[in-house]
Amino acid sequence: MKVSLSQRIYFFTVSCCILFAVIVGSIIWSFQKVELAFSREHYTQKVANHANILKQLVTSDNIYASDYNADNWLKLQSKLMNLLKSAPELTPQQQIIQNSINSQNQSAKQLFSKMNENKLNDASESIKNHLKTRLMIQLEVIRADSVQLSNMVQKDIYDVVQRQALFIFILLAVSILILLYGSSRLSKVFKVSLSEVKNAFENNHSGNFQKIKLSNQSDEFDSIVTAFNLMNHKLSETMVSLAMMKNIVEDRTRVLEQLSNTDPLTKVANRRALFERGDLELSRTDRIHNNLTLILLDCDYFKNVNDVHGHQIGDELLKHICKICNKEIRSIDFLGRYGGEEFIIILPDCDVDGGIEIAKRIQNSLIKDCLIVEGKELNVTLSMGISMLIDKSETFEQLINKADQAMYVAKENGRNRIEVSTSVSPV
Structure with a gap:
């Protein structure tokens, strides 16, 4: 079907509107993602604070004393449990850490109840200290998992902002190019030149980055041809760079995954x-x-x-x-x-x-x-x-x-x- 030059301009205009709509939608989506990430960050900070306070109570108080009142500890632990139940939506990887926090919290509650039930009057000091140490370790694991979860959330915030900013910048650049070049110059092109440009784009789409050689030279198309040839040159270089960057990213990802699963001291699994x-x-x-x-x-x-x-x-x-x-x-x-x-x-x-x-x-x-x-x-x-x-x-x-x-x-x-x-x- 033959497409007139005015129709092409119309199509370019519609495309710009679509790109603008995509930009707006992307901004809204990014805001929602960032807002969710900040809610996760706030949640992890609260969990870490609760765990720290529980540790301070265990450290500062003699929980084996006959007159020890466990109400403060139990109330704070109950608040922590309610907080864990009200966790925001998490990614699968973050949910694994959340499950670990829930598990450790249950274990800490059970251990504290056992320690406080009869004050372990018949137990030796080594056993009491051992149980108290275990309770501190479980609370520390909750805090450490919360910090790890917080780091993951902060990285999510950075990734969302970076990815969307780049995406919006590319869309804006494409939109500006379409408006400046498409609207002002496509109306003055010749049929042969249009056909040659069309063929060049088709070759470019298949990965054949060749220069355009116009049969009919014109001022209107010279700048387009120059820009297109320069773009092709950069694309051919970018394709190689992207392949190299992909390999680097994959290698770094493997290293990070190994570090996240390894105990930093003993180098065995954490x-x-x-x-x-x-x-x-x-x-x-x-x-x-x-x-x-x-x-x-x-x-x-x-x-x-x-x-x-x-x-x-x-x-x-x-x-x-x-x-x-x-x-x-x-x-x-x-x-x-x-x-x-x-x-x-x-x-x-x-x-x-x-x-x-x-x-x-x-x-x-x-x-x-x-x-x-x-x-x-x-x-x-x-x-x-x-x-x-x-x-x-x-x-x-x-x-x-x-x-x-x-x-x-x-x-x-x-x-x-x-x-x-x-x-x-x-x-």
Whole structure:
């Protein structure tokens, strides 16, 4: 169908209107996205503040005192729970962290209730301190997850603003070019020149960036041809640059993903990656019906190491323990830092006997290859709790709790022991 020059001008005008509508719509959409991101940011700050206050209450008050009033702590914890229930809409990645916060909050509430129920009058000071430390760790994890969630939200704000600003700038530039060149010069073009320009655009669309060579020269088309040829030259360079940038972005993304899933001290998986792998192994177990065993290990008297030798030696000891564990576990096993001096080893397709065997290898290897501090051997032991998935409806957190209870029994029975959860009978 033959299209007249006036129709082309009309089409260009309509296109400009559409682009303007897209710009307005994009601005509105960007405002909504930024507003949602700020609401998420405000939410994460409130969660972090609540967690800090709860930690301060635990630190400043003697929760085991007979006259201790837990009302303030419980009221604040209730406010935190209500706040978590009123969380704004989150992305799937942010929701994972939100779920971790909810889980830790429930665990902290249960642990505090247990500690405050009878003041643990019959328990030793070490047990009381251990439980109090665990409560502080859980509150710190809530705060740390809130900070991580806040960082993700801030990045979302930056990405939305940057992406939309660039998009709006491109649309404005295209609109201006269409108005200035299309409206004033397309009305004066010749048929042959129009055909040649049309062919050049078709070749350009297919990736063939060739220069336009007009059969009939004209002042009206010379500037268009020059701009088009310059654009083609830049596009040909940009295509190469985009490919290089894509590779760089992909490499940086892989590095960032690895950093976000790695404990900065020990270089093993962090708590977030540990829970992600645990949920994955639970799904795989449910699908192919294989065994799943978990080892939770804790370094005995780790606080004494920090007190006597300093925190730097304590950090080196944690890294040494991770090296020993990585040497003794299988390639399909997964080691992660659960918190403090506690580590978890996920053992896919492994029963309790296999878990006990791996735990013994780790203990023996730690005895043979101990850490050398100032020319002297630093001998430490590990208390380990083992649990195995029995009920397919169990969650990964429940599996951890069973292993933690077994490890607690190992601590009570003298440390440097391997205990199996009471809900599991070794084969």
